[in-house]
Amino acid sequence: MSENENITNNPIIVCEDVHKWFDDFHVLKGITTSFKKGEKAVICGPSGSGKSTFIRTINRLEEHQRGTIIVDGIELSNDLRNINLIRQEVGMVFQQFNLFPHLSNIKNITLGPMRVRKLSKRRAEEEALALLERMGIEDQAYKYPAEISGGQQQRVAIARALAMEPKIMLFDEPTSALDPEMISEVLDVMRELAHSGMTMLVVTHEMGFAREVADRVMFFDEGVVVEEASPADFFDNPQHDRTKLFISQTLQH
Amino acid sequence: MQQDSTKIPFWRDIRFLKVFFQILFVIGIILLAGILYSNMINGLSRQGIKLDWTFLNSEAGFGISEGINYDPSDSYLKAFWVGVVNTIKVSIAGICCGTIIGFFFGIARLSSNWLIQKIAAVYVECFRNIPLLLQIFFWAALIRSLPKIENSIVISDNIVFNVQGIFFPSFAPGPGFTTWLWYLLGGVILAIIVVLGFAVFRHFGGDHELQQTDRPPFTSNIIFAAKWAAAPTFIIVAIAGWFLTSEPTFAVTRPVLQRFGYVGGMNLSPEFTSVLIGLSVYTSAFIAEVVRSGIQAVVKGQREAARAVGLKESQVLSLVVIPQAIPIIVPPLTSQFLNLIKNSSLSVAIGYPELFQVGETIINQTGQTIPIFGMIMMSYLIMSLTTSAFMNWYNRRITRYGLSR
Numbered sequence: 055m056s057e058n059e060n061i062t063n064n065p066i067i068v069c070e071d072v073h074k075w076f077d078d079f080h081v082l083k084g085i086t087t088s089f090k091k092g093e094k095a096v097i098c099g100p101s102g103s104g105k106s107t108f109i110r111t112i113n114r115l116e117e118h119q120r121g122t123i124i125v126d127g128i129e130l131s132n133d134l135r136n137i138n139l140i141r142q143e144v145g146m147v148f149q150q151f152n153l154f155p156h157l158s159n160i161k162n163i164t165l166g167p168m169r170v171r172k173l174s175k176r177r178a179e180e181e182a183l184a185l186l187e188r189m190g191i192e193d194q195a196y197k198y199p200a201e202i203s204g205g206q207q208q209r210v211a212i213a214r215a216l217a218m219e220p221k222i223m224l225f226d227e228p229t230s231a232l233d234p235e236m237i238s239e240v241l242d243v244m245r246e247l248a249h250s251g252m253t254m255l256v257v258t259h260e261m262g263f264a265r266e267v268a269d270r271v272m273f274f275d276e277g278v279v280v281e282e283a284s285p286a287d288f289f290d291n292p293q294h295d296r297t298k299l300f301i302s303q304t305l306q307h
Numbered sequence: 308m309q310q311d312s313t314k315i316p317f318w319r320d321i322r323f324l325k326v327f328f329q330i331l332f333v334i335g336i337i338l339l340a341g342i343l344y345s346n347m348i349n350g351l352s353r354q355g356i357k358l359d360w361t362f363l364n365s366e367a368g369f370g371i372s373e374g375i376n377y378d379p380s381d382s383y384l385k386a387f388w389v390g391v392v393n394t395i396k397v398s399i400a401g402i403c404c405g406t407i408i409g410f411f412f413g414i415a416r417l418s419s420n421w422l423i424q425k426i427a428a429v430y431v432e433c434f435r436n437i438p439l440l441l442q443i444f445f446w447a448a449l450i451r452s453l454p455k456i457e458n459s460i461v462i463s464d465n466i467v468f469n470v471q472g473i474f475f476p477s478f479a480p481g482p483g484f485t486t487w488l489w490y491l492l493g494g495v496i497l498a499i500i501v502v503l504g505f506a507v508f509r510h511f512g513g514d515h516e517l518q519q520t521d522r523p524p525f526t527s528n529i530i531f532a533a534k535w536a537a538a539p540t541f542i543i544v545a546i547a548g549w550f551l552t553s554e555p556t557f558a559v560t561r562p563v564l565q566r567f568g569y570v571g572g573m574n575l576s577p578e579f580t581s582v583l584i585g586l587s588v589y590t591s592a593f594i595a596e597v598v599r600s601g602i603q604a605v606v607k608g609q610r611e612a613a614r615a616v617g618l619k620e621s622q623v624l625s626l627v628v629i630p631q632a633i634p635i636i637v638p639p640l641t642s643q644f645l646n647l648i649k650n651s652s653l654s655v656a657i658g659y660p661e662l663f664q665v666g667e668t669i670i671n672q673t674g675q676t677i678p679i680f681g682m683i684m685m686s687y688l689i690m691s692l693t694t695s696a697f698m699n700w701y702n703r704r705i706t707r708y709g710l711s712r
Contacts, residue, residue, distance in 0.1 A: 114614075141616075166618065170616065218617055
């Protein structure tokens with residue numbers, strides 16, 4: 055069921071004993087894990103469990119205070135150059151889309167390639183149009199984010215992240231802010247992306263997506279990884295009581 | 308008797324009541340204004356002053372220390388106009404300096420650098436909490452304490468500081484200037500010819516395969532041609548003209564020490580300089596707060612998204628945050644501009660001959676208090692309304708698309 059043929063054995067992200075505090079609140083209590091190139095990991099857990107904070111430490115939107123994170127051989131430290139290099143290799147999609155409202159959709163996508171990858175305008179627009187076509191919304195290129203639906207906005211946001219040609223994609227609850235009928239159009243492009251062999255870390259409550267696409271499901275609670283397993287084991291044979299409770303409550307409705 | 312549901316007695320009809328009370332209000336206002344006006348005319352006639360505007364054409368007979376070309380033998384109206392121009396001059400200069408300084412400190416106050424942030428905070432809190440009048444006096448005193456003419460501070464032969472103010476070198480048209488203007492005119496004509504020729508060629512010539520409907524509209528060809536052909540043509544002619552003109556097109560005049568002080572170049576008088584510094588520093592402290600609140604109003608997710616696509620911090624600010632902060636900043640910024648224009652009347656305290664100061668002199672000489680105050684008020688009103696009309700137009704232009712959540 056999973057896409058094992060895409061996975062290599064080289065870890066692309068290595069986390070060693072990652073700790074993070076918000077003032078007194080200990081959000082991440084020593085996360086040690088690694089992700090292989092081409093792996094799709096779904097991260098779930100109750101709110102406040104640190105799952106979003108964890109993926110946000112990987113491109114330094116949140117600073118970790120202890121432990122090491124190495125992304126594609128580059129250590130995430132206080133070296134500004136390393137942070138910028140990692141951000142170019144890691145794309146991110148947010149719950150609230152966070153498109154730039156003052157720019158048209160195509161300019162949202164070309165901003166990074168033109169300013170960071172130093173592509174010419176023509177080249178960047180060609181790539182952007184190709185990405186929008188892949189997302190199925192090439193006709194929305196010259197509209198503004200406020201003029202399109204939430205599902206379309208999220209697909210523009212995915213195109214914006216992909217335009218930087220990242221090796222890793224982080225998804226922070228990409229469908230949580232969407233109307234029910236728009237969720238599937240976003241999950242469809244994420245599924246397509248998964249099949250193309252992208253390394254993906256997805257924080258989501260979409261358990262159907264996890265079952266179908268993930269190579270591994272990680273369950274966070276109170277800043278630690280309580281359980282991680284293949285989707286089949288995770289959903290059908292959970293080991294911990296906390297996991298069992300979570301699964302029964304999520305799948306009930 | 309049958310009740311007609313559409314028939315409402317007029318004293319309960321909202322449509323009637325709305326109009327009725329508005330009419331009542333307008334009548335009240337007109338009555339009040341009429342009473343005040345007749346009262347004023349009576350009062351004036353008791354003092355032997357007739358309300359009439361002919362005095363404006365009489366000779367002013369007093370000197371004005373700086374401003375546009377004026378002579379004491381000119382009329383009061385001309386003197387008043389000198390004051391208006393001086394107000395506009397110091398207001399525009401103050402708005403420009405205040406905005407630049409304000410943006411700088413507003414952004415600095417959000418810096419992650421502790422020292423820069425604290426310096427900006429101290430600047431803002433000091434200058435917005437000390438009365439402006441006091442600040443203007445302070446700058447005036449500071450400038451008066453500059454060295455005497457014979458001990459002037461001279462920086463690299465060009466900039467001079469002394470009790471007469473600050474002197475800069477300035478550009479003036481040189482002997483070859485008119486010749487160069489002809490080259491510029493030629494450049495404009497040539498550019499127009501090039502644009503038309505280029506656009507016609509692109510529109511009617513070129514690719515004959517295209518259907519007539521697929522062709523871009525003629526205006527888009529004009530714009531394309533203007534950008535790629537006209538501008539370069541004009542620039543080339545202008546530069547060629549510059550070198551072909553044998554005499555210098557511009558002459559630099561430098562401040563030179565003569566018998567009674569420095570002459571030549573551009574002089575900022577002590578009065579103008581103190582008012583300008585006072586107004587721009589005071590207003591910049593408020594603008595800094597406006598800028599800070601505007602930047603903070605841009606949601607955090609925008610910065611995060613910009614960082615996530617790999618932009619540097621300076622690009623995050625200039626490409627994503629500030630463009631979204633501007634529409635939030637503009638309305639309160641307009642208020643600050645209006646405050647600055649009105650605050651420029653405090654110049655009267657140190658003798659910068661602006662609108663209010665000249666007006667007061669005219670009142671002292673003619674006793675025409677009411678007409679002159681009316682004219683002063685109208686002048687400020689016109690300047691302020693023009694400013695806010697421009698800023699509102701600018702605001703509408705930039706807020707065509709909604710802000711992010």
